[in-house]
Amino acid sequence: MATLIKHVRIVNAHGSQEGDLLVRDGVFAKVGGSIAPCEGDDVIDGSGLCALPGLVDIHVHLRDPGQTRKEDILTGCEAAKAGGVTSLFCMPNTMPAVDTPDIVAYIKEKAATTGVKVYPITAITHGITGDGCCDYAALQAAGAAALSDDGRPVENDEMLLNALCEGQRLGLPVTCHCEDLKQAAGGKVHEAVAETLGVKGISSSSEYGDIDRTVRLAERVGAPVHICHVSTKESIDIIRQAKARGVKVTCETAPHYFVYTCEKVLSRDADYRMNPPLREEADRLAVIQGLLDGTIDAIATDHAPHTPEEKANFTAAPNGVVGMETSLAATFTFLRGKLSLEDIVKVMSYNPANIMGIEGGIIETGRTADFVLFDPEQTWTVNPERLHGKSRNAVFKGETLTGQVKATYCSGKLVFHV
Ligand code: DOR
Ligand code: ZN
Secondary structure, rough: EEHHHHEEEEEEEEEEEEEEEEEOOOEEEEOOOOOOOOOOOOEEEOOEEEEEEEEEEEEEEEOOOOOOOOOOOOHHHHHEEEEEHEEEOOOOOOOOOOOOOOOHHHHHHHHHOOOOOEEEEEEEEHOOOOOOOOHHHHHHHHOHHHHHHHOOOOOOHHHHHHHHHHHHHHHHOEEEEEOHHHOOOOOEHHHHHHHHHHOOEEEEEHOOOOHHHHHHHHHHHHHOOOEEEOOOOHHHHHHHHHHHOOOOEEEEEEEEHHHHOOHHHHHHOOOHOOOOOOOHHHHHHHHHHHHHHOOOOOOOOOOOOOOOOHHHHOOOOOEEEEOOOOOOHHHHEEEEEEEEOOHHHHHHHHHHHHHHHOOOOOHHHEEEEEEEEEEEEEEEEEOOOOOOOOOOOOOOOOEEEEEEEEEEOOEEEEEOOO
């Protein structure tokens, strides 16, 4: 059986068209124009809707194995589908960390039934401790799709250089959480609001100083590197300059960094605490500028579930916010008039697929039919109790957003609808 969506706006990174979309045997069978239905086709009226390539979220914490009170692979994938995410890369800072082929196999097996394409990122160093490099070829053979010590920087230059070189040799992207731990240790919020709140601050330089080091190491060996969650104006300047020098650097930000500033944490609500933290207005504007001029290649969520109990105490709470169910609508709502829907597809689907070297990010005849039906007019209010993931630490809670994911299709199969 085939699915025929009539009168839909088909949006790709490099242009849109009005027309029909036919999906058969898990792939886009025909894209655009007027398509007559065949006997037995499931015909959907797509009037007023946009068909977008499924989102590719390259920074997700699924917490499985080991912290399944926060999230597990199945609930994380439900959240993904509700947010229009059809491919995701999960970070290895689980318990234990994803640093052996067995754990990679566990993730792949558990994810196999979800419909979502789950790509495991494996640790750069054993247990994400900085204590020696993992066996990347063995991890890749088990299904590792990229390397990261996310949650922590790789402090040792030799180890980071080894990962960059080995990653390049094996074709495994290396994604770096950049942070100077000597500066940032014990920090709770951005430095500008730390004194008011009576807690230790996290300086901008703890982020951009380590981005500078990371980019220079990549430059030295001519290897590609991807920088996670950039949040400061200086970070963006460093990456812009590195790109201009020809360094193979890409980077991502997350929606909260272009929507909010550190003013939000003055409420002492830990649902606005993440690492890196919400910064200042000049940083927020620089993030938007970075998206506009292409310095920032991707929007990822850094979906980081924590339980309500863990988030109850402002200073004791762990860092992180959930975001997969709100990322598209939040980006559409807050960047309207700046980024077109085509631009949004580029930074949330097309570019992330390219950075990670996977299929996806494009609606084209013959390609796997991972896509979203998005209603750009529908407004809705974010209610953490109605999220599909396990945790409730939604950074956009209470916001009324414009634009809603009406349906998500993975390999041609309807996996979510409102
Ligand atoms: O806010 C964050 N949460 N930043 C990180 O680097 C780690 C993540 C997590 O695992 O909760
Ligand atoms: Zn991180």
